[in-house]
Each structure stands twice: as structure tokens, then as C-alpha cells.
Amino acid sequence: MSPHRVAFQTDGEGFLSFVDRLETLDLTNREGESVTDDDVIDHDLSYSIYFTDLDGNLLELTTNDHETVAAELLSD
Numbered sequence: 001m002s003p004h005r006v007a008f009q010t011d012g013e014g015f016l017s018f019v020d021r022l023e024t025l026d027l028t029n030r031e032g033e034s035v036t037d038d039d040v041i042d043h044d045l046s047y048s049i050y051f052t053d054l055d056g057n058l059l060e061l062t063t064n065d066h067e068t069v070a071a072e073l074l075s076d
Helices: 012-020 066-075
Strands: 005-009 047-052 058-063
Touching: 012 047, 012 058, 012 066, 047 066, 058 066
Parallel strands: 005 058
Antiparallel strands: 047 058
């Protein structure tokens, strides 16, 4: 497992679409636990979610569209 992380950036709508599909993606974190919408991290200016690929490499999906994501997540 690499200590490095690869990050992918998307817009707010893309981020929310990814979060909505988490249950169907069967993603895990570094501890091997399932990643859910509870794992979305609010960095105040951006949102991220962290997971691993099949080889244990760290991956991140992030968006700087904080207002769009916050409005949707806070309405749930």
C-alpha cells in the first residue's frame, strides 16, 4: 500500500451524485470498513471523501463547490 493519495476533483453535482451511489459502489477505507455518506469530510472550503482501490491505494474525491454540497447535505 502506498502512503500517497491520488485525488480527483469534481463539481458539486458530481460529488453529490457519487455520494448518492456509495451504497452500490462497495468502497472501503484504509481499515477495510465500508465507506458511507457519513464519511464525507467538510473541510470548510471543500468537501472530500476518502477510500481505497482494490490494491489498497488511497484515493480521494473532492469538490470546491462547498455551497452546493452543503445546501444538499444539510437538507437531508
